[in-house]
């Protein structure tokens with residue numbers, strides 16, 4: 001496969017990937033961003049959904065947001081990726097030196113939202129979001145497909161893929177621009193239980209390898225505890241609980257220490 005470079009070679013920095021016409025393509029790792037929210041508020045008419053959120057997320061952290069349905073999780077996510085502006089308060093993104101930067105944020109939704117008329121590799125290249133030559137785009141897209149272990153499906157049509165494979169393509173499309181912040185909005189909610197566990201392992205691995213800052217919204221507290229360094233509970237438009245998850249990655253399903261944290265979070269959510 002022309003221009004294909006293995007993950008190992010990229011991590012070791014031993015190989016500069018080449019486009020089909022011999023151009024070098026940057027395989028730069030992500031520049032993770034830190035996030036600072038100060039007194040962030042959001043309202044829809046009379047509905048005051050977020051009522052003064054203060055939050056600091058260090059660069060490279062994996063944060064999960066949980067809470068009852070309608071508590072404002074997706075509203076907060078939309079602010080983080082710049083889809084909406086807050087009614088009040090401020091958001092700031094910074095690099096590891098503390099300089100204010102654009103977040104280069106991407107979002108992974110529950111539905112993969114693939115273009116049915118485009119092959120897998122072209123669906124991934126859509127995530128580059130800029131006009132670059134076709135060969136370079138293909139090389140970058142293949143590298144992102146390698147991140148999710150799906151290079152063998154590069155020239156397949158989306159309709160030929162399983163639900164889990166489609167979600168891996170969606171993840172590759174988000175990774176292809178090497179975002180500093182990757183936001184997951186219930187990304188695994190539509191998958192069966194076993195595929196979900198496989199996808200959790202995959203998300204955890206790409207996060208550890210690429211080092212971006214991750215924010216996950218999920219209804220599944222066990223998923224939050226399995227993936228995140230830190231979990232916050234939203235309630236009444238505020239951060240009602242903020243818990244560090246001390247266990248090392250990768251984590252084992254059924255770990256008793258995680259079960260204790262999970263119970264605490266569920267108690268906070270259910271009141």
Ligand SMILES: Nc1ncnc2c1ncn2[C@@H]1O[C@H](COP(=O)(O)OP(=O)(O)OP(=O)(O)O)[C@@H](O)[C@H]1O
Nearest residue numbers: 044047049067068069070071072073074075076219
């Ligand atoms: N565009 C909008 N216009 C009007 N109201 C909205 C809009 N988006 C969200 N809301 C309202 O804001 C509140 C929070 O919605 P949000 O989707 O953020 O909750 P959530 O915690 O993500 O819910 P769920 O867990 O059910 O997905 C709800 O009362 C919802 O009806």
